[in-house]
């Protein structure tokens with residue numbers, strides 16, 4: 001469907017300040033400065049600060065195409081409204097982990113929100129070796145709460161379907177379907193990798209067992225409507241400090257399989273588990289344990305206290321579900337590891353490794369572990385995954 005962009009106008013630093021004043025979100029007499037700080041693939045982010053008080057706000061604006069791909073990949077402006085609504089929705093379930101939305105405008109494709117500049121993007125922090133003692137517990141709680149409260153176990157099923165209708169997000173889902181579940185698995189489709197990885201990539205393309213399992217995972221992503229997902233829960237979508245955690249950027253939100261959010265976060269921890277050594281590696285193993293324990297404990301508590309389904313006491317139902325989430329998550333994590341290595345959208349965790357031999361070795365490991373997760377997801381649990389990571393005598397790639 002074509003969209004009418006007649007009321008859309010791209011903001012500049014100056015018009016962003018004018019807008020903030022007009023909305024009464026900043027003091028009209030204040031001395032303000034504005035910088036565009038967007039480093040993501042899709043949108044622009046304006047940071048407006050009062051130069052005296054240092055207080056700020058964020059105005060995020062979508063453009064009618066994917067910023068990183070240019071106008072050749074048109075993309076709906078509706079993603080801004082999806083993002084604003086998802087932030088509001090998720091914040092209603094876990095305000096401690098989601099920034100406040102002050103204002104949104106569907107025509108201008110903007111979301112005005114809380115400034116989180118006192119925190120650091122977790123991907124950057126982990127690469128820098130920063131320590132986040134509460135991060136994975138918080139993200140486990142966040143996924144459990146958003147997954148439970150938006151599911152049929154909490155919402156009346158027809159109400160859930162109505163929420164799902166509002167979060168129908170075909171264009172952003174298509175990006176995931178293409179970038180994560182399709183292109184990386186076919187030699188003839190677009191990809192991006194160093195020539196030294198050609199043999200490892202061919203191993204995946206020629207492995208019919210992997211391709212069949214990815215087909216099943218893609219089908220699950222396309223058809224299951226278990227809960228309202230964040231849809232892009234990587235470490236670049238999380239701000240944190242030692243004590244605080246906030247999840248941003250849910251423009252990919254849609255009703256899908258719970259394992260997808262769990263898998264994205266798991267995979268993005270695994271990039272660090274692969275590239276670190278010694279105590280740094282052990283720290284990431286602890287994150288994996290803390291994340292999965294917090295998710296399962298919180299989900300179980302919510303299930304026992306607030307489940308409205310007549311089947312809630314049926315013996316074996318909750319364990320069945322938790323096992324399903326985990327199997328799905330490991331498969332999705334495998335796809336994420338592979339697509340960030342040979343697909344079109346890479347991660348700094350791997351690309352910051354300057355020494356070429358070490359970088360290629362790290363990337364070869366992500367492809368191997370990705371393949372392992374996809375194939376073995378039915379029989380794996382977190383301790384077995386960690387054991388498998390340890391057993392693969394991976395060389396050390398970083399100093400952390």
Ligand SMILES: Nc1ncnc2c1ncn2[C@@H]1O[C@H](COP(=O)(O)OP(=O)(O)O)[C@@H](O)[C@H]1O
Nearest residue numbers: 038039040041042043045058114115116117249
């Ligand atoms: N609420 C916020 N407070 C401070 N900085 C933010 C905020 N939201 C986004 N940013 C900055 O903008 C960058 C891009 O934002 P993001 O939402 O990830 O954009 P995209 O949708 O393009 O991926 C983030 O990495 C962060 O540096």
Ligand SMILES: CSC[C@H]1O[C@H](OP(=O)(O)O)[C@H](O)[C@@H]1O
Nearest residue numbers: 040041042066175179232236345
């Ligand atoms: C062309 S979009 C590729 C990739 O970008 C999104 O991530 P980000 O949050 O960094 O903008 C998403 O992961 C997409 O798959």
